[in-house]
Amino acid sequence: MADRELMYREALREALFEEMELNDEVFIIGEGIAERGGSYKVTEGLLAKFGALRVRDTPISEASMIGVGVGAAIAHARPVVEILYIDFAMLGMDQIVNQAAKFRLMTGGEGRVPFVLRTQGGTGGGVAAQHSQSLEALFYHIPGLRVVMPSTPHDAKGLLKYALRQPDPVMFLEHKHLYMTKGMVPEGELIIEFGKADIKREGTDVTLIAWSNMVPRTLEAAEQLAGEGISAEVLDPRTLVPLDKDAILASVAKTNRVVIVQEAVRRGGVASDIASIIQQEAFYDLDAPVEIVAGMNTPIPFNLELEKASVPQTSDIVAAAKSVLHADKAA
């Protein structure tokens, strides 16, 4: 079927539309998602199409809304819970960590929790410390959860559709800066299985690993590097759990140099874990230490310049790539 250009939020909406049409057990709850269509307009039109039984607003009860989604999933429905900001998901951590993630093991593998929590994180627009976090590492740390972070409209649609067909709890983490970005998306069926990385740009000199909003920024860096004769490969894991280790190791084997880029704070981050996997499983492929470009270990400040300083910028990625190539010393 034909590709058309869609915004990230339109691609998400299309995935919800298609899956809700296919499966009556898919329903969505969240704050202001029905009549208003959600703060990021992802759910616009769903109420009119699917009715108030399957598209409903909730009061401000995050801890219980998340639990309600988990309970509905245990009872074999396919709930989607939209949480406005990932920061607010912290109110429901018990339900995510102690309930959703554990149920399958606690029931000896018999019980499943096909629960999708959609939320968004990241900096942008000066919304300050309690509305700007990148918290994927918290969920990455918890066995039993799937952690999905699409960077393009295409991936957003395919991954959300897959999320609504697989049996485990999914933290579907969108980025507030990506909702208005555009990209080509096929009409109709598009399924992207979890654990399949995507090479967003091929290259031979250095592998740049990035996800979510760091992907466009890293592609920008790769473009600049190309102007200086450096061929950078940009690898987007798309899902952090499961992680496509094979694709990462294959790219490292090709380029022998790696930079991992994450918006989240450096300490205890996913980048560090990926770096440790690479050093353990591909040590002899490496020609330089793995470099990490990450957020500063700080809450996000309001001031624009300080906000920028606290998360990776294109120039930081370019500099890191050059440093692993020792290209900085060439001149």
Added chain:
Amino acid sequence: MAADNTRSNTPPKELLEKLFTTAFRIRTFESGGIKLYRQGLVRGYFHPSLGQEGIASGACAAIEDRDYIGSTHRGHGHCIARGAEIDGMVAELLQKRTGYCKGYGGSMHIADITKNNLGANGIVGAGTPLGVGAALANQVRGSDAVTITFTTDGATNNGTFLESLNLAAIWNLNFILIIENNQYAVSTTLEEATRDTDLYKRGEAIGVESHQIDGNDPLLVYETVLDAVKKCRSGLGPVLIEAKTYRHSGHHVNDPGKYMPEERLKYYMDRDPVDRARDNLIKLGKMSAEEVAKLEEEIQQEFDAAVEKAKAAGEISVEEFQDFVSAY
């Protein structure tokens, strides 16, 4: 509202027998489980529901196969009352592969999920949103199934109590929340934990039909829940039921419960739910004492046989475990 304890017509014998056998089965499981624990055969936490059997028995007798239940850390009774086999229950205590959770869950997470049981829960208060979720799922799919969530006096001071009951209320869900008010959270008394100990009023405050009943009267629990089920199925849910009760012993097997005043304990011992179910069966159901004794013997044998089977059963190997969680 405070419940009226009088009833006009005699309940059917089958119901009285069911209430008694369920309560006695729970009592046998808890007492036997404690012995196994003392013998060092059970690891971890074991929260007995001795003294509270009337609530699980009465409530589960009022629902159908399509309905759901959800439970607490003191969950053996709910699981049994919902129809779990004693074999799988005992085997789970003994961490065997034949246990309901194959030895992955244990006492605090025991569940027979094939019986629409959302599981026991090690996190106080966490079961309430799960139950509302099951009720929501059933509403979305157009089912009239009811979800009963058993919760505790302790959990009423957790935020999820208000949030979840409120969600059930604004959505008119087929949801029945039963507070097993045993008046303690470990050693903390209800009086220490809240200013107004009439917990059912919290439901009234948010527009939910709410009742306070004697949880040690299995028949009254049954009747109250049955009425709540009917209300739910006709679109008048949710319903909150505060069932007052008392533990026969401490919080868990290793808690002697010295803080429980003797007089209070005696008051409740004199109103023991198993004794009351037995009395009802004999007096209202006209079953002879010999027949009742025979029922008791059969239930004891069922438990003893389950112990033997569980002892003989194998455990999940480390290799199987690694294989199972490889995708985690």
